Amino acid sequence: MSHPVPLPLDDPDASFATSGGTTVRRTVLPSGVRVLSEHVPAASSTSVGYWVGVGSRDEHEEQFGSTHFLEHLLFKGTAERSALDIAVAFDSVGGEHNAATAKEYTCYYARVRDVDVPMAIEVIGDMVTSSVLSTDAFDVERGVILEELAMAADDPADVAGEAFFAATFAGHPLGRPIGGTPETIRRTARSQVLSHYREHYIPNSIVVTAAGAVEHDRLCEQVAAVFGDAPDARPTPRRSALPAAEPVVSRLEVVARPTEQVSIVRGSQGLDLRDERRPVLSVLNAVLGGGMSSRLFQEVRERRGMAYAVSSFAPAYIDNGAFAIYAGCSPDNVAGLLAVIDDECRRMTDTGITESELARAKGQIEGALTLSLEDTDARMTRLGRAELGVGEFTDLETALGRVDRVTADDVLDLARDLLTRPVVTAVVGAVDRAGLTVVAKAG
CATH class of the missing domain: 3.30.830.10 (Metalloenzyme, LuxS/M16 peptidase-like)
Structure with missing residues (x-):
């Protein structure tokens, strides 16, 4: 393969071989969810990720820190599973699960044995689509996030990095800290995080990826089951290259x-x-x-x-x-x-x-x-x-x-x-x- 492979949003199905002998397949489900897999021969484990194309730069002024706040809350329980149920599901099979918030996306991911892929797809899918964001969990997690921010504030390298980005992208969303600040987290209301969740965590904004011992058609069936009641929709357009930050000033x-x-x-x-x-x-x-x-x-x-x-x-x-x-x-x-x-x-x-x-x-x-x-x-x-x-x-x-x-x-x-x-x-x-x-x- 000598050229990049385009991934057009209006192409419902694509498949191509990579130079390393693996096969990549991509399917756009009727709900707009995009599913990509890479089958790796001889692998006995699979890494799975649910991606949402929203990061800290996408927050409204009253929501600063909501993307990272939401990342925490999705592990706190759904209508069908408690926080302990989620943890036990992965611990009982020796799997790993976590999440990451960035400036332009959020990812919830896991690595499990091939036989446990259906569980990972179902549990993370339940977290992404059906978290309850309870008031009690919200109050508890606010304290956890404040502790996380305090830990980062004790690391001079982290502080220097945040100060650099704030100055380099002054007045632009890229300059904001991903996790918010203690002040913004203290004043964030559950209704603001819930609004952020409902606005961005919609099927046609979600991408599901898997690599390793994965069979694409079966993966698509499992993902489709997670979003079974979602109406047909086109995928959300990718992020625009505008607006750009102003040129940097010394x-x-x-x-x-x-x-x-x-x-x-x-x-x-x-x-x-x-x-x-x-x-x-x-x-x-x-x-x-x-x-x-x-x-x-x-x-x-x-x-x-x-x-x-x-x-x-x-x-x-x-x-x-x-x-x-x-x-x-x-x-x-x-x-x-x-x-x-x-x-x-x-x-x-x-x-x-x-x-x-x-x-x-x-x-x-x-x-x-x-x-x-x-x-x-x-x-x-x-x-x-x-x-x-x-x-x-x-x-x-x-x-x-x-x-x-x-x-x-x-x-x-x-x-x-x-x-x-x-x-x-x-x-x-x-x-x-x-x-x-x-x-x-x-x-």
């Missing part, structure tokens, strides 16, 4: 904390999911801060001993993205560390990367992509993101080919675009803002 955010180490996140807006340069970005990221052989790791940790942890990362969304560097160091090293980061970014924009670095980065990326697909969870997730994201399935062979075609000149061109954008710096720890201002505006 900012320094300092959160004073009496910590032993200072956490730093420094970067800017990046590339969105549709950008054809994302394979180039993966190479740039690998060379600059993507591993122990990266320039930042070698210069900051191995040569100078200025930090224990330093890395770069590049999250992407349908209409925007970010590229940033994270590091943790002692307060005395902050200014020097920021200067080294800037020097390495300037070196990248001045001279690009060497052919040996290019080859090493390609090997790193291609190996990681290949190894990740040994896991049925990763395959299940790939299906869900393909369906809800850009609407096309990218095979491993296609992905590897895109990376292999990246040149050193491509990386240099992208570096001169990406690494010269206005810089946002978030610093959390025992630091003096005045001493950082000049350094933080450099580059």
Whole structure:
């Protein structure tokens, strides 16, 4: 397979073989529910996911934090099952089940033996379609979420990350914390979360994916049974690429904390999911801060001993993205560390990367992509993101080919675009803002 496979919403049934010898099938049920499966020969387990194309960026102003709140509540019971019943269903077969809330989607997933797939489809489907969101459970879970937020607030790296996103996407929903804030969670009413549930958790907005020991026709029958009374409907259109965030403005955010180490996140807006340069970005990221052989790791940790942890990362969304560097160091090293980061970014924009670095980065990326697909969870997730994201399935062979075609000149061109954008710096720890201002505006 040399090209991505489009997943049009008006195509009720599709099937194709992947380069790894698996078969992917996709069916749009009359209710608008989309079902995708990847049969993996010799697998004895299956990963199942129910995806809803709603994340924290989709919340109305009075609902901030509702998406994550709802994720918690769906485990608290349905008309037919208590919270204990749900837990026992998976524990009694040695299965795993959980959920994740992101900025653009929510996923409820499980991994079970092949014989237990019907149970997983039924139980998670019951949670997604028929949760009662009881008042008692709502009050209890509010306390749990406040504890979760407090735990995150005690992690300087988490605080720095949230401060970075808030500044990079100022005034835009992408800048909001996924879990809300203690203030928004305290004032959230059950009626607001219930409204969010009824608005978004509808059959034609739901995608069900499964990978491993799965038989597609049987899977479709099981999913159809979950949504048996749903009227016929077309799938909900995919997320639009608008509105995009305003261009980033250079900012320094300092959160004073009496910590032993200072956490730093420094970067800017990046590339969105549709950008054809994302394979180039993966190479740039690998060379600059993507591993122990990266320039930042070698210069900051191995040569100078200025930090224990330093890395770069590049999250992407349908209409925007970010590229940033994270590091943790002692307060005395902050200014020097920021200067080294800037020097390495300037070196990248001045001279690009060497052919040996290019080859090493390609090997790193291609190996990681290949190894990740040994896991049925990763395959299940790939299906869900393909369906809800850009609407096309990218095979491993296609992905590897895109990376292999990246040149050193491509990386240099992208570096001169990406690494010269206005810089946002978030610093959390025992630091003096005045001493950082000049350094933080450099580059």
